Amino acid sequence: MLKYVGLRLLQAIPVLIGITVASFFLIHLVPGDPARIELGPRVPLSAVRALDHRLGLDRPLFDQYLSFLSGAVHLQFGESLALHQGVGGVIKSKLGVTALLMVYSLLISLLLTVPLALLAAIRRDGLADHAIRIVGMTLFVMPVFWLGLLLSLVFGLELGVLPTGGYGQGVAGVLYSLTLPALTLALVTAPMFVRSLRASILQALDGGFVEAARARGFSERRVLFGHCLRNASISTVTLIGLVMGWLVSGTVVVENVFALPGLGSQLVSSVSARDFPMIQGLVVVLAVAVVLINLLTDLTYAALDPRVRL
Amino acid sequence: MDIGQAGRTMLKPVHQAARMRLWCRRGTLAAITLAVAFACAGCGGSSTNQATGKASFYTAGTPGGTPVHGGTLTIDTGVVPSTFDPFSNAGAAQDELYQIEEQLFEPMPVPGKPSQVKIEPALASSYSVSSNGLVWTFHIREGVRFSNGEPLTGEDVVFSLKKIESPTDTEVTDTKPWKKISLVGPMTVQLQLTAPQNVVLPELLALYQAGIVPKRLYEREGGTAFGLHPIGTGPFMMKSATPGFSTVREVRNPHYWRGNGQPYVNELVWNQVESSNSRVLAVRSGAAQIALDIPYSQVASLKATPGVRMLVAPEWGATINVFNRAKAPFNEPNVTKALLYATPREEIMKAVYKGIGEPANSIWGKLGYWNSKVPLYPYDIAKAKELLKHSSVPNGFKMTISYVSGETEGELVSSILQSAWAKIGVHANIQSLPATTLYSNFFSGKTQFIVFPPEEGFSNVYVPYFASFYMDNTEPGWAPPVSASVVAKLEQARVATSPAEQEKLYGELQYDTYFKEPVAQSIVTLASLNLVSESLHGFQMMPDTFMRLEQAWLQK
Numbered sequence: 001m002l003k004y005v006g007l008r009l010l011q012a013i014p015v016l017i018g019i020t021v022a023s024f025f026l027i028h029l030v031p032g033d034p035a036r037i038e039l040g041p042r043v044p045l046s047a048v049r050a051l052d053h054r055l056g057l058d059r060p061l062f063d064q065y066l067s068f069l070s071g072a073v074h075l076q077f078g079e080s081l082a083l084h085q086g087v088g089g090v091i092k093s094k095l096g097v098t099a100l101l102m103v104y105s106l107l108i109s110l111l112l113t114v115p116l117a118l119l120a121a122i123r124r125d126g127l128a129d130h131a132i133r134i135v136g137m138t139l140f141v142m143p144v145f146w147l148g149l150l151l152s153l154v155f156g157l158e159l160g161v162l163p164t165g166g167y168g169q170g171v172a173g174v175l176y177s178l179t180l181p182a183l184t185l186a187l188v189t190a191p192m193f194v195r196s197l198r199a200s201i202l203q204a205l206d207g208g209f210v211e212a213a214r215a216r217g218f219s220e221r222r223v224l225f226g227h228c229l230r231n232a233s234i235s236t237v238t239l240i241g242l243v244m245g246w247l248v249s250g251t252v253v254v255e256n257v258f259a260l261p262g263l264g265s266q267l268v269s270s271v272s273a274r275d276f277p278m279i280q281g282l283v284v285v286l287a288v289a290v291v292l293i294n295l296l297t298d299l300t301y302a303a304l305d306p307r308v309r310l
Numbered sequence: 311m312d313i314g315q316a317g318r319t320m321l322k323p324v325h326q327a328a329r330m331r332l333w334c335r336r337g338t339l340a341a342i343t344l345a346v347a348f349a350c351a352g353c354g355g356s357s358t359n360q361a362t363g364k365a366s367f368y369t370a371g372t373p374g375g376t377p378v379h380g381g382t383l384t385i386d387t388g389v390v391p392s393t394f395d396p397f398s399n400a401g402a403a404q405d406e407l408y409q410i411e412e413q414l415f416e417p418m419p420v421p422g423k424p425s426q427v428k429i430e431p432a433l434a435s436s437y438s439v440s441s442n443g444l445v446w447t448f449h450i451r452e453g454v455r456f457s458n459g460e461p462l463t464g465e466d467v468v469f470s471l472k473k474i475e476s477p478t479d480t481e482v483t484d485t486k487p488w489k490k491i492s493l494v495g496p497m498t499v500q501l502q503l504t505a506p507q508n509v510v511l512p513e514l515l516a517l518y519q520a521g522i523v524p525k526r527l528y529e530r531e532g533g534t535a536f537g538l539h540p541i542g543t544g545p546f547m548m549k550s551a552t553p554g555f556s557t558v559r560e561v562r563n564p565h566y567w568r569g570n571g572q573p574y575v576n577e578l579v580w581n582q583v584e585s586s587n588s589r590v591l592a593v594r595s596g597a598a599q600i601a602l603d604i605p606y607s608q609v610a611s612l613k614a615t616p617g618v619r620m621l622v623a624p625e626w627g628a629t630i631n632v633f634n635r636a637k638a639p640f641n642e643p644n645v646t647k648a649l650l651y652a653t654p655r656e657e658i659m660k661a662v663y664k665g666i667g668e669p670a671n672s673i674w675g676k677l678g679y680w681n682s683k684v685p686l687y688p689y690d691i692a693k694a695k696e697l698l699k700h701s702s703v704p705n706g707f708k709m710t711i712s713y714v715s716g717e718t719e720g721e722l723v724s725s726i727l728q729s730a731w732a733k734i735g736v737h738a739n740i741q742s743l744p745a746t747t748l749y750s751n752f753f754s755g756k757t758q759f760i761v762f763p764p765e766e767g768f769s770n771v772y773v774p775y776f777a778s779f780y781m782d783n784t785e786p787g788w789a790p791p792v793s794a795s796v797v798a799k800l801e802q803a804r805v806a807t808s809p810a811e812q813e814k815l816y817g818e819l820q821y822d823t824y825f826k827e828p829v830a831q832s833i834v835t836l837a838s839l840n841l842v843s844e845s846l847h848g849f850q851m852m853p854d855t856f857m858r859l860e861q862a863w864l865q866k
Contacts, residue, residue: 032746036753082392083554084534093553149587157595164591165583167557259386259583259592261556269554272746 001302005295012291016284020072023283024065027276033057034081034274055081057276068280077281082273087281090266095285097167098262101254102247104178105185106240112190113236117197118224124202136191144250148184148257155180165259181258185250189243196239200232207231234304241297245290369613369622371850372842372862381864382577383846384598386589390555390582394548395537396521397473409602410580413560413859414457415521415542418448418467433462433522433543434499434515443506450497455565456524457547464493469525471499471515505805545573545860556582566860573860574848590841593618599843599864605718606664606764609839618841625836626853628670629663631723631761632752632830640758644701646828650687652694652734653727659834662722663764667834672820676835681817684824694734706735712751713761715742720761723833727761764836792829796822 035051052058056067071078077087116136120129139147156164168177204210205228213223252264263282270278387409396415418434434448454462471491488511490502503511521542528536540548545568546560558580562573581598583589589601590608594617604612604620612620633640633649640646655669670676671684698704711727713720721742728738738759743751751757796819803815823829838851849862 030747031750033750036750037746084393084537085553090553145585149585149591152588152591157591160595164595164597165588166581166592166597256584257588259556259581259585259588261552261554261582265556265584266554272744274746 001299005299008295008298009291012288012295015291016287017069019287020069020280020284021065024068024276024280025061027271027274027279028061030274032274034276037082037273064276068277072280072284077284078277080270080275080278082270082275082278087277090278091263091281091285094261094263094266097260098248098251098255098264099289100174101178101181101185101251101260101262102244104175104182105189105247106244108182108186109190109193112186113193113197114229116190117194117201118229120194120198121201121205122224129198132194136194139187140191142188144184144188144253145257147187148181148254151180151184151187152257165257167260177258178260181254181260184254184257185247188250189247192239192243193236197232197236200235201228204228204232230304234301237297237300237304241294244293248286248290368624368837369620371621371623372619372846372848374848377571377574377848377863378866379571379574379576379863381575381866382579383575383600383859383862383864384579384581384592385600385602386581386583386592386598387602388582388584388586388589390558390580392555393534393537394540395533396523396540397470398533398537409855409857410558410560411521411540412544412856413546413578414540414544414548415523416544417516417520417522418450419516433467444503446501446503446511447494448499448501450499451567452497454543454567456541456543457563457565458524458527458541459565460524460527460541462522462543463525464495464497464499466525467499467522468493469528470522471501471520473523473528474520543567546578549577568860574863575859578859593841593843596843599846600849601841604839604841606662606666606839607718609664609666612841617844619844619846621838621840621842621851622666623838623840623851624667624853625838625855627675627836628672628832629762629764629834629836630673630830630832631759633828634752634755634758635829636755637758639701639703639707642701643827644697645703647687648694648697648701648734649731649736650828650831651690651697652731652736653687653831653833654689654730655686655833656689657730658723658726661726662719663834663837666837666839670832670835671824673823673830673832674820679813679816679820681820683817684821687825691733698734698736706737708737708739710741710758711738711761712741712743712748712757712759714745714748714763717761717763719764723761792822792827796827 033048033052035048035055035057049058056064059067068078075088077091079085080087080090083090116132120132123129152164155162162180163177164180166177168174201224209231210223210228213227214220218226248264251262252268254260255262255265256268263286267279267282267286269275270282391410394411394414396411416432419430419432431451433451433454435451437446437448439446448467450462450464450467456462468491488501489504492500492502494500501511521544523536524541527541531539538551543563543566545563545566547563549559549561551558560578560580562576566572581592583592583598583601586601586603586605586608589598590604590612592598593601594615609620609622612618633646635641635646659665659667659669668676669686671682671686672680698706711724713724721740724738724740728740731738748757748760752760799815799819799822803812803819806812806815824832838853838855840851842849845865847863847865849857849859851857
């Protein structure tokens with residue numbers, strides 16, 4: 001397995017390089033000069049050019065990219081043009097918020113998914129099954145920001161049980177403040193997982209091994225949880241891996257609605273400010289995260305299905 | 311989520327690329343307007359006084375009473391600064407920085423109460439002017455200390471004033487009012503001017519940018535480091551800020567010179583909350599006490615919401631939509647006038663701005679030399695067609711209206727103008743662009759007509775600066791200078807020493823730039839829309855968006 005992990009990480013390097021190349025050159029294609037943004041509209045062109053020179057923005061693009069790459073290898077992303085602070089420090093301070101939000105939302109999503117999918121499968125074509133699928137579809141099509149505001153209104157304002165926004169302090173405070181944002185994301189991702197898991201469970205329930213398990217006198221609970229669920233979860237694990245990538249963009253919206261100081265909102269503001277070092281740093285971090293998530297997904301396959309050899 | 315807010319803060323602006331400084335002078339320049347009292351207390355003609363407008367849509371500040379000490383005042387704002395260096399260009403471009411920063415630093419005079427069009431002495435306790443108007447002598451207040459305990463000295467004042475000469479893009483360097491700053495006594499600073507500027511100078515000195523900093527500390531640390539740990543004489547001092555300044559905490563300055571128990575609250579917490587809906591929810595749930603910049607569309611419903619107060623205050627400036635007069639056919643006055651006559655102002659004021667604000671007859675708002683006699687453009691399709699007939703495009707033409715993506719008001723105004731202008735044969739295509747891209751296109755002359763967000767309205771505190779920008783822009787990517795006679799009038803106004811003469815000249819310039827040779831379209835005066843908690847007292851938003859938070863207190 002270690003060999004497999006090592007090989008996957010090596011394979012990730014050209015992927016990461018490709019991502020940084022694409023993002024670097026794409027952002028430079030968008031109109032907007034960071035020096036002009038920094039100095040305002042009335043400075044003479046000479047002042048803008050002087051700042052461009054000081055920041056190294058007048059060098060050929062390829063040179064700028066190579067400088068960035070050599071720094072990135074040492075995890076040095078330079079100084080943010082907009083914030084005048086080290087990119088690494090800013091990312092480090094915000095990474096935890098986004099990571100925690102993603103993991104928390106995934107946990108809530110799974111807590112919702114497993115029982116609902118099981119219920120829907122067991123009560124196939126019954127009232128519960130239809131209700132779960134209809135509600136799930138309704139939640140799935142709701143815009144994330146709208147759902148977030150709705151939850152904030154209900155739980156934050158009307159019921160007053162959860163904060164409407166902000167990032168708490170301390171472990172309890174952080175979890176408390178992230179509950180609504182995580183629930184928002186979970187309510188959008190859970191329907192996908194429920195449908196996938198429900199279909200897989202139904203397929204598994206028709207399998208010979210389930211019949212054999214029942215024939216051996218196992219309880220229905222043992223059949224479902226011990227045999228059926230494990231087999232059915234593989235396709236859902238694939239979906240989780242894909243959705244985690246989507247969650248990265250989902251956090252942008254949620255961080256905006258709930259005023260969370262995470263990477264998503266930082267990325268949006270950096271793009272607007274044409275803060276090239278910060279954008280590059282964030283792209284690298286997020287790309288690495290997606291690569292690691294995909295690797296984790298593959299490792300989970302192996303853990304779930306002994307037939308899978310890494 | 312308010313996508314408009316997200317889009318707007320992308321520049322920002324608002325961090326988010328700073329708003330282009332042309333548009334972001336509300337607070338700083340607003341302070342200037344009030345210079346009348348400091349410079350000439352006797353001045354008070356109706357055209358120079360701040361007009362509060364109709365009372366029907368404006369609401370007063372929060373109730374007063376006997377202040378209660380203590381508590382934490384939380385303010386949710388859409389955009390946060392990228393530095394607290396008062397002399398930084400980037401910082402200077404952001405109103406939000408100004409609102410946070412003005413609690414930390416103080417200039418020599420400060421804006422007074424909104425009911426008075428004047429500034430008040432602050433770090434300068436008094437001043438005198440030589441008979442020829444060229445030498446101004448300021449007496450620095452004794453006994454003032456910075457928040458780190460160091461005493462304020464004349465050297466600090468000289469250093470700070472010299473610092474604001476350095477940036478290349480400030481009102482100070484634009485006007486270049488002084489040729490020499492000197493320390494003539496331990497606590498006496500003298501400015502030798504290039505020309506008499508009775509009205510301009512006190513206004514300039516009331517800018518937040520002219521906040522006084524400790525010289526030795528600033529020189530030792532440098533601007534960047536100082537901007538992360540600022541020290542000033544303001545009522546509050548910086549306690550902490552998260553990287554990226556998404557949350558900034560300021561605590562009472564124990565050395566604050568005003569006394570009287572001010573500031574009353576122990577701590578200010580500024581949160582970056584980009585979504586206006588989220589800001590509203592925060593105040594309604596009690597998580598925050600002030601939510602800044604509420605959209606026009608929510609004002610009516612929030613006024614009826616129990617437990618909160620919707621404050622609608624006049625704000626200096628007016629909405630401004632700009633033609634690219636460097637491009638045909640907008641370089642023809644008949645064309646721009648035709649479009650202005652074909653603009654249904656009342657409809658826009660009602661549908662977009664919900665009846666808040668007054669019709670604007672000036673591109674720089676209704677204050678400081680405001681001339682009430684300048685006529686508004688009536689909605690007159692026949693007149694518009696007639697004007698167009700005497701232009702190079704008698705049968706109309708195609709054009710593009712651009713607005714900042716996510717800006718609800720911009721989108722609505724663009725739609726209304728599109729259908730209105732179609733009646734005179736002008737067929738507009740609407741284009742929505744991110745703020746940074748739009749401004750970049752604007753200054754490189756690629757746009758034709760831009761509907762700017764209301765916050766970007768022209769703040770008229772410093773009329774000469776903006777008049778200059780529109781009239782003798784040396785890098786006309788979008789606007790060639792107006793006629794030589796108008797430019798000459800501006801020069802004359804700049805150096806006029808008599809308030810009456812200045813009022814006359816700027817009043818004429820208002821007519822010239824709005825009606826005679828229209829440089830832009832202005833629809834309605836601006837309003838400051840903020841939601842506050844009922845527990846907040848002593849708070850008032852001034853027309854320059856300045857907030858004297860040392861006077862605010864929280865009912866327990």
